[in-house]
Amino acid sequence: MDIPELPRRLYTLGEEPEPQHSISYHSDNNRLHAALKGALTEKEFEELKESRLGVFIKFKEQGFGWASRLVHHMLCLKLDIKKKYEMWCLVGPEPLRFSLLEFEMITGLNCEYIEDLDTPKCDVTPEMVSFWGMMGVHLEAGPTTDQIIDALKRCGDWSTEDRKRLAYLSIFTGFIEGRKFSTATRATLARLVMDLERFENYPWGRVSFKVLMDSLWNKEITGCYTVDGFIQVLQVWAYTALPGMGASIGSPRLNSSLPPPPPILAYDGSRGRRFMKAAILSQTRVINFVEKDISEMWPKWDSEVEDVPAENIIKVMYDRRPWKWTMDCWEVTGTKTKFVTPSKRAKEMVVVEVEEEEEDNQRPRKKARKEAPKEARKEAPKEAREEAREEAREPTPQKDQPTLQTNHPTPQTRQRTPQKAKPTPQAKETGVSNKQPTPQAKETGVSNKQPTPTPQTQPTPQKAKPTPQKAKPTPQKKQPSPQTKQPSPLPKERLLPEDTADEAISVYKILPEDKADGVTSKEIVPLTSTDQPSFASNDQQPSFASNDQQPSFASTDPSVPVSEPSLVVLDKTAPTASVRARSERTKKPAPTQISPYTAERKKLLRVGKYNPFPSLNSRKLKELADWLKTDPDYYTKLEDKPRTSPTWWYHKLRTPKAWLEDVHMDAWMNVLRQRYQENPQAFRSERMCFLDHNFSHSWRDQYLFFKASAPDHKGLGRMLPSGASLFYDGSMPSFCQSNKKWGEDIDDIYAPVNLNNKHWVAIWISIPKRHIVVWDSIPSSSVPEAWDEIMEPFLEMVPYMLVECAATEEERGKYGLERYTYERLLKDVPTANNGDCGVYALKYIECHALGVPFSAKDFARSNAKTMRDNMAVVIWTELVDQHLKNNEDGGMFVGMYD
Structure with missing residues (x-):
C-alpha cells in the first residue's frame, strides 16, 4: 500500500553539520541559584521546591550533566516541517516527535491552553510600582537575571510575601525565559507575580515550551549558536525517546518514591561520548511519541499552521497498526544545501581551475590574466x-x-x-x-x-x-579610409x-x-x-x-x-x-611609517609611542555632547534610561567614581586591540594580546568544572572553560582578531578581572616567565588571603591549556604543567578613589603595553575625570558605534564544551 506524502529531511543523509562549538544557553545559572538559596530561609526554600514550579529548583540541585553534542545531533536529524511548535527527528528510519505533549510528560508542568498566553491582562497597582522600585527595575520592563541577583542580595529585610515574589521571578527569568543575563524579560508576564495564586497556577509549562521552540525555529546550527529557554529538556527527551541511550549514558537515578518523579528528575545526565552521532543512529528501540486519542494529538496554538505531511506521520502509525518504518519511506536528500566548514572552503579555494571557452566569448579580466x-x-x-x-x-x-x-x-x-x-x-x-x-x-x-x-573633435583616450x-572595439567612432577597407x-x-x-x-x-x-x-x-x-x-x-x-x-x-x-x-x-x-x-611607506623609505637615510622611520594621558580635546568633547542630544532617551531620568541608551552609556563612563560596566571595559580593550593591530610598533612588543572581561569571567566561573574533571594518565583530558581554544588561537575576541596562538606567537596577555561586581583589577600573564602580575588600584578592597583563590584558575589553567593545545610532544615538554606564580604589586602602583578602579585598571594595561612607567602625576586622583573624558572621546571617535552593540562573543561563555 502506498504511503501518503511525508516531510523531507532538513539535511541530506550523511551531510549533517558537525558541532563546531558547544551550544550556548542561559538557563541553569549558578550565580542565580546561589543568590536565591542565600536570600531565603530554609523553610521558605523548601516551600519553593514543593511548589508547582519547584521542579526547576530540584533539577538544578541534582547537578544535571549537560551534553551539547547529543542535543546538536538530534537537531541535525530534524525533518523540514511547517509547524512551529512541533519537531520531528529521524533516527534511522524511525521518526521521533517533540511537541507540547512530550514536554508536559517530561517536566510535569502545567501546559493547558489559555488565550493571550504572552499578554495576560494585569493592572498596574501602587503595590506593583513599589515592588518594581524595590527591585530597581523600570516599570515598563521585566527584570533581568542580573537585576534579580542584585535584588536577592539585599532582600533580607523584605516581607515574606515580597521575598516569595522575588523567588518566583528568579525561576521565571532563569529557567522559563532563560534569556541572556542582561536582557529584560517580558513585563506582561512578570507582573503576574503580584497575584501569587494566579502566578502559581499559570500554564508556565506552555510558556516555557513556546520560548524554547521560538528560539529553535529556523535556527542556524552550522556554527556557534545560542538557544533561549529550558534547553536541557531536549536532552532528557532524547533519553526518553531512545531508552537504550538513556540507560547507557543518561545516568538514570534510582528512586523508589511514589509517585515517581517526572522524567526531568530521573536522570543525572552526562557529557556524552565522543562518537555521539554513531551512538544515536545505532539505537533500534525508540518511543516515537506520547500516545493519546487521535483528536488530542495536536495541541491547540493560536498561530499554528496546517502541515499535512507532518500530520501524516501520526495518521499512518494510527491507521495502519502495526506499522514498520523503513529507510525507503524517506527521501535521502534534504531541503538544505550541504554545509562546508570555513576551513574546508578555504582549502578548496586554493586550487583554481580555469576552463577554456570559445574564442569569440568575452572573458572577464581576472580570467584573461590567468x-x-x-x-x-x-x-x-x-x-x-x-x-x-x-x-x-x-x-x-x-x-x-x-x-x-x-x-x-x-x-x-x-x-x-x-x-x-x-x-x-x-x-x-x-x-x-x-x-x-x-x-x-x-x-x-x-x-x-x-x-x-x-574626427576633428579629439575624443577622450580610452x-x-x-x-x-x-x-x-574601441568606443570612439572612426571614419575608415579606403586603405583600411x-x-x-x-x-x-x-x-x-x-x-x-x-x-x-x-x-x-x-x-x-x-x-x-x-x-x-x-x-x-x-x-x-x-x-x-x-x-x-x-x-x-x-x-x-x-x-x-x-x-x-x-x-x-x-x-x-x-x-x-x-x-x-x-x-x-x-x-x-x-x-x-x-x-x-x-617603494611606498607602510601604514606604520611616517615617511617612505629613502636610500640616503638607510632606515625606516617608525611611529613612536603615543601619549596615554593626552590633554583633553574640548572640541571633540562638545561634538560628543551634541551627538548625545539626539538620543530619544536624552531627557529621560537616569534610573529610567535603558542600558542600550548612548546617554546612559556615556554618563556612566564620564561620571567620577561611577562603576564601569563590562561594556565599558570591553570598549577600551577594543580600542587597545585596534590600535595595536594598526600600529604594533607603538607598543613595547609585537607578541601580545588584549582580552576582554569574558576571558576572566568565564575562567573563574567555570574553574570548578576543570577542577572536578579527572585527568588521564598524561595529566590531560580535563574540561576547559567555554571558548578556551578560541582565546588560545586568537579567534576571540572577535573584534580585531589577532589569529595568533599563545606561546607560539603570543608572550604577553592583558585582561581586566571583575571581582564579584565590586572591584576591577588588571592582570598581565607572561608566558615565557610563567608568571602573572596583578595591578590593584585599591589594595584595601580585599584581604591578601583571598588572592590565592582568585588567581588559582589562571595559575592552573593557562599552563594546562598550552600543553593541551600543543601540537607535538616536544612543545608539551617545553611548556609543562607546572603551576604559574603570581605577585600582587603594591609598590609604585598609583591608587584610585572608590569607583574609579575600572579606569585605573585599563590605564595600567595601556601604560605597561606601551612601556610607559606608572607616573604618580599622570595617575593622580584629581585626573580621574580627565581620564574618563578622554576615554569617552577616544571610544566615540575610534569605535564609532561599535561599543554600543552587544558583545557578540558573550553567548560563547554560558555553556560548556563537550
Whole structure:
C-alpha cells in the first residue's frame, strides 16, 4: 500500500553539520541559584521546591550533566516541517516527535491552553510600582537575571510575601525565559507575580515550551549558536525517546518514591561520548511519541499552521497498526544545501581551475590574466619566428622622440608613413598606450597596423580592455579610409594596458624556462625605444617626425632607455609575446611609517609611542555632547534610561567614581586591540594580546568544572572553560582578531578581572616567565588571603591549556604543567578613589603595553575625570558605534564544551 506524502529531511543523509562549538544557553545559572538559596530561609526554600514550579529548583540541585553534542545531533536529524511548535527527528528510519505533549510528560508542568498566553491582562497597582522600585527595575520592563541577583542580595529585610515574589521571578527569568543575563524579560508576564495564586497556577509549562521552540525555529546550527529557554529538556527527551541511550549514558537515578518523579528528575545526565552521532543512529528501540486519542494529538496554538505531511506521520502509525518504518519511506536528500566548514572552503579555494571557452566569448579580466601565460606558450609558426629574428637583426636609427599625445594618427601623417616596412606576421594586433610616458618605463611596443583617421573633435583616450581572444572595439567612432577597407593578410594585434603589465611580465619570465612547447628564449624579445616611431604634435594631431624612420618590432638591445610603458601581448593564435621589462618599483611607506623609505637615510622611520594621558580635546568633547542630544532617551531620568541608551552609556563612563560596566571595559580593550593591530610598533612588543572581561569571567566561573574533571594518565583530558581554544588561537575576541596562538606567537596577555561586581583589577600573564602580575588600584578592597583563590584558575589553567593545545610532544615538554606564580604589586602602583578602579585598571594595561612607567602625576586622583573624558572621546571617535552593540562573543561563555 502506498504511503501518503511525508516531510523531507532538513539535511541530506550523511551531510549533517558537525558541532563546531558547544551550544550556548542561559538557563541553569549558578550565580542565580546561589543568590536565591542565600536570600531565603530554609523553610521558605523548601516551600519553593514543593511548589508547582519547584521542579526547576530540584533539577538544578541534582547537578544535571549537560551534553551539547547529543542535543546538536538530534537537531541535525530534524525533518523540514511547517509547524512551529512541533519537531520531528529521524533516527534511522524511525521518526521521533517533540511537541507540547512530550514536554508536559517530561517536566510535569502545567501546559493547558489559555488565550493571550504572552499578554495576560494585569493592572498596574501602587503595590506593583513599589515592588518594581524595590527591585530597581523600570516599570515598563521585566527584570533581568542580573537585576534579580542584585535584588536577592539585599532582600533580607523584605516581607515574606515580597521575598516569595522575588523567588518566583528568579525561576521565571532563569529557567522559563532563560534569556541572556542582561536582557529584560517580558513585563506582561512578570507582573503576574503580584497575584501569587494566579502566578502559581499559570500554564508556565506552555510558556516555557513556546520560548524554547521560538528560539529553535529556523535556527542556524552550522556554527556557534545560542538557544533561549529550558534547553536541557531536549536532552532528557532524547533519553526518553531512545531508552537504550538513556540507560547507557543518561545516568538514570534510582528512586523508589511514589509517585515517581517526572522524567526531568530521573536522570543525572552526562557529557556524552565522543562518537555521539554513531551512538544515536545505532539505537533500534525508540518511543516515537506520547500516545493519546487521535483528536488530542495536536495541541491547540493560536498561530499554528496546517502541515499535512507532518500530520501524516501520526495518521499512518494510527491507521495502519502495526506499522514498520523503513529507510525507503524517506527521501535521502534534504531541503538544505550541504554545509562546508570555513576551513574546508578555504582549502578548496586554493586550487583554481580555469576552463577554456570559445574564442569569440568575452572573458572577464581576472580570467584573461590567468590564461595569458597559457596562450603565450602555444607553438608559433616556424616562418613567423624566422621572420621576427631577421627583423630584429636589422639596425634601426636612433632619434629623439617627443612625447606621444594620442594613438590616432591623421590621414596626412598616415600617407607619410614608409610603406616598405614589412611588419612581422607574429602579431595579430598592436596598440600603443595613450598615457604620457613615464621615466620608469623600459620598453615600448608600437602598432604596425595602418592607422585610421579620427574626427576633428579629439575624443577622450580610452584604455582597451584586455581579452586573450581578440581586441575589444574601441568606443570612439572612426571614419575608415579606403586603405583600411582592403583585406590585409596580416593578423590583427592586441594592446595590453599598463595595469596588466605586471601580469604579462610573468609570461616573459616563464617562457624562456618552459621550452616543452617549442618556444625558445630567443623568440621572446622585449621592445625597446629604437622600435618606436617618433611622433610630433601638430594642432593636437600626432604625426611621424621622420619619413625615413622605419619602426622595428623586435630588438635585442635592452639597454636603450624607453619612454612608454605599453607592451604587446600576442593573441591566442600567435603565442609569442613581446613585453616590456619590469619597471623599477616605487617603494611606498607602510601604514606604520611616517615617511617612505629613502636610500640616503638607510632606515625606516617608525611611529613612536603615543601619549596615554593626552590633554583633553574640548572640541571633540562638545561634538560628543551634541551627538548625545539626539538620543530619544536624552531627557529621560537616569534610573529610567535603558542600558542600550548612548546617554546612559556615556554618563556612566564620564561620571567620577561611577562603576564601569563590562561594556565599558570591553570598549577600551577594543580600542587597545585596534590600535595595536594598526600600529604594533607603538607598543613595547609585537607578541601580545588584549582580552576582554569574558576571558576572566568565564575562567573563574567555570574553574570548578576543570577542577572536578579527572585527568588521564598524561595529566590531560580535563574540561576547559567555554571558548578556551578560541582565546588560545586568537579567534576571540572577535573584534580585531589577532589569529595568533599563545606561546607560539603570543608572550604577553592583558585582561581586566571583575571581582564579584565590586572591584576591577588588571592582570598581565607572561608566558615565557610563567608568571602573572596583578595591578590593584585599591589594595584595601580585599584581604591578601583571598588572592590565592582568585588567581588559582589562571595559575592552573593557562599552563594546562598550552600543553593541551600543543601540537607535538616536544612543545608539551617545553611548556609543562607546572603551576604559574603570581605577585600582587603594591609598590609604585598609583591608587584610585572608590569607583574609579575600572579606569585605573585599563590605564595600567595601556601604560605597561606601551612601556610607559606608572607616573604618580599622570595617575593622580584629581585626573580621574580627565581620564574618563578622554576615554569617552577616544571610544566615540575610534569605535564609532561599535561599543554600543552587544558583545557578540558573550553567548560563547554560558555553556560548556563537550
